[in-house]
Amino acid sequence: MDVLYFAWVRERIGLPREQVETSAVTVADLVEELKAREARYAAAFADLSALRVAVDQELTEFDAPLAGAREVAFFPPMTGG
Amino acid sequence: MDVLYFAWVRERIGLPREQVETSAVTVADLVEELKAREARYAAAFADLSALRVAVDQELTEFDAPLAGAREVAFFPPMTGG
Amino acid sequence: MRIEVQEAPFDLGRETSDFASGHKDMGAIVTFTGVVRDLARGDLDRMEIEHYPGMTQKALEKIAAQAQARWSLGDVLVIHRHGALTPGEMIMMVATAAPHRKDAFEAAEFLMDYLKSRAPFWKKEFTRDGAEWVAAKDADEDALTRW
Amino acid sequence: MRIEVQEAPFDLGRETSDFASGHKDMGAIVTFTGVVRDLARGDLDRMEIEHYPGMTQKALEKIAAQAQARWSLGDVLVIHRHGALTPGEMIMMVATAAPHRKDAFEAAEFLMDYLKSRAPFWKKEFTRDGAEWVAAKDADEDALTRW
Secondary structure, rough: OOOOOOOHHHHHHHHOEEHHHHHHOEHHHHHHHHHOHHHHHHOOOHHHHHHHEOOOOEEEOOOOOOOOOEEEEOOOOOOOO | OEEOHHHHHOOOOOOOEEEEOOOOOEEHHHHHHHHHHOOOHHOOOOOOOHHEEEEEEEEEOOOEEEEOEEEEEEEEOOOOO | EEEEEOOOOOHHHHHHHHHHHHOOOEEEEEEEEEOOOOOOOOEEEEEEEEOHHHHHHHHHHHHHHHHHHOOOOOEEEEEEEEEOOOOOOOEEEEEEEEEEEEHHHHHHHHHHHHHHHOEEEEEEEEEEOEEEOOOOOOHHHHHHHOO | EEEEOOOOOOOOOHHHHHHHOOOOOOOEEEEEEEOOOOOOOOOOOEEEEEOOHHHHHHHHHHHHHHHHHHOOOOEEEEEEOOOEOOOOOEEEEEEEOOOOOOHHHHHHHHHHHHHHOOOOOOHHHHOEEEEEEEOOOHHHHHHHHEE
């Protein structure tokens, strides 16, 4: 699965995207796996209320299922316009 | 005093402006004087709720005083924009 | 603030671009442009807009000043044409510049609502079958109660 | 409907003029243009806008389609830039064309409210002293409750 990071999430984790082998059932499970890896992941995901997630390029919630997903992206609240 | 007419008021009365000698105290008094003149005035002023008035180029009401006024204009509700 | 009452067409692109340029502290620019619509029957030959020359400029300035007093605006532009216009031609435009989008939007809507019912313009529609004055809409008068 | 996501500047005047032309049944055209504001301290060197290439176009199309489903619109235009921009530069614009002004205004405000908080763009401000990500405002999230 491709995992993408944007804005300060990208900066904190230190890379824009990576391939992740996972059997996580939900986005939240994936987050727990990533947090367990290294301190920079734990720091980036410390406060989920400050984060947003998209699965296959659609905004969703952290309890969304990952079955069939090819791409998950984490980022802060958007500031377009 | 200059009296001006616009849009269908102008068309119904048949002229865009005229000089009127009057001692009318309010706009409503002036309207009564004009209505008494001829049928075309009576027709134009038949329904005051369908008319608006400006005294010296400021929108006002039919009970507004005319003391010192130099110009009175009658017209239908505006349709700008 | 710039208020123009004119018979000639205006260049919407250039006006919008000029208005939006050079306001470094204004994050939000809103424009509204009014275009002559054809009638439902598709037979509008032209629209003629009459106005009250002595009063029009003053009335528009007053409406614009009210908007500036009420919202935090950097600039206001109003251009309104009179005379004969054909379907598709631009009748008028307003533009507002503000630090924030809410002010720019609300001020532009306020300008339009007042301009519709409080600026001395009258529209007459000409078709092959004759001519008719456009009646003021109750909805336009009601729109003023919002402010 | 036209949605453009691009690094290059756009010509607001030409876009506005092109958009407004040739809509004989659309009486009302509204545009919103977002401009990079300098900081209160006047020391903004540049703003950098990051986006999510795979998602941005789709997200904007979805927002525009929602507006078209909700209001009677003849056309919608969204242009949003990414990359580095300096104060005074135009970041983005939306335009709406509708038979009536209320639809054109509301749809433009809806597009802006959703674009602010639901399109995948992130702004970072660079000054001589460093760089900071622009924080999302509660007011922008709250604005969505209106719709």
